[in-house]
Amino acid sequence: MANIREIAKRAGIGIATVSRYFNDSGYVSEESREKIRKAVEELDYTPNALARAIFKKNTKIIGLMIPNITNPFFNQMVSEMEKLFRKQNYTIILCNTDDDKEKEQFHIETLRSYRVAGIVAMRTMTPESYRNIDIPVIAFENQISPEHITVASDNYKGGMAAFKHLYDGGCRKILHIQGPEVFIATTERLRGFIEASKKKKDALVDVVKLETDFHIKSLEPAIENIKNITDYDGIFVFNDISAAVVMKHLHDLGVRIPEQTQIIGFDNSFLGELLLPSLTTIDQPIKQLGKITTDLMIRLINGEEIDQKEYYLKTTVIKRSSTLGKIATSKE
Template structure:
């Protein structure tokens, strides 16, 4: 007698039923509205009824989604983070700290990137608002924030002002002043400055802070304007350094570490040594600043502190401030600056 055929398991697969809020209501013999109020921790639900619903949830192993809970509470345990450029090391570090700090508080972070385009910024913000976030952290586009959206969601701007919302930022002008006074203290008087785009508020604040600090000592810097990237630092740096020794600056400060690193590359290509021939100061203290050779003297932004304040304000841990919060920058002296002979 031959053995019976093995069952064809491919034809009789069973799928576990997805439990929903109606199933919980039926098991507990209550209305869907009662289950919703229990999930939202509504105090109007009596103890006995709450225990009955909780028991049904446990028996059915019901797991409400974050978005579903958010729709009942008009929010989710999620923060929207909008940044202009993920390739910018400062914004990447900001995103890292926001995610880590939010996670410790039980919040997830949904990241959106605008590529410095106000139209994309508007679309990204409107999309995030449809997910019912607890709050929004926005680094606006540097050439003017988009308009056309309104929300009751707790919102803060970081690094750049966003009309109508509180700003959490380093004091850009004071930080740039630290760089100027550092170079003056080293004996430099023939000083240049590589600025960011003149239409960008952050660029103007850093430039003004640097120029004002030098003016207090009777020094006027040579200023060139570009973008905040490596290429601008290299191109403008070559323009400043490809001169006779008595005509080129002895020290150059920049509006960003990326510019400073590009500048140091230009110096190397021209066989100039940093800091023996030219002292260089950056701004931001991105991770790469400590890795290049020589290590970069720079102005440090307290990025973790900025991220912590932004998360606290957008999750309700701290009330939204009426005025802007400007945090203190600090001078980090490494190997790219030296006293003038």
């Protein structure tokens, strides 16, 4: 492959002039430009995009730190953000953390070595690692520090909406299957659910906590171990994957959904529409979440000061066949 020295030799001009041409870092006469263009064409030269970007101090690369690409919600979020960043001529590097601190720390150091323009940290397990790095960072779903921007759905109000929908559909003995309490999103959903239930004295509410959020092999035995699950006429599950496992378990037990037990999930991932019956769920507005995160990151990269640090987007009840609620959709 040709290099910059060969370009200079073929064009009959100095290496410094060729370097200024490629890096747009100084004056190059039109005559020299034409000679360089001709030499590039003859040698079929492709400039090193990363080297040029580092020289200009803008790699046009964004690091996306995600818990697991197999989780449908994060899968859809990444797809949306990749599309939006590409429209701004940015490329993404995808880092899968598996909610593991050591893996996340390794990815942070890798992204720094590539001099990425910014990092979106989704559900970080090591917020302290981002606090003193000289790269724009946006937290998705949890907080890094008061100085860093956080973007998330309003999980608290989503939890309230889930209880209200089940209650309005006639449920009076309701179970909430909570996700791992280490995740802020799941604890906020629980908090909203409990707060809403306090206003209804005739509702009996129980909570069961799981230690995993999307690994099917771990979810199945955990859900099978929930005692008296068939006694509940309503179940709010903290995400759609777990809700699907609950529905399968109830089906195996001969429970009719929604006639005997109504089920509502959280996320509105594509999975919900494929289930039978289809899954009522709390929608996280993926397109809006992706757009606001992308727009804020570009503004930070461009050096803009952003005073607002927290952005919590409204959730929506998406009514499908797994519940008997009267509403089709309800913004909360």
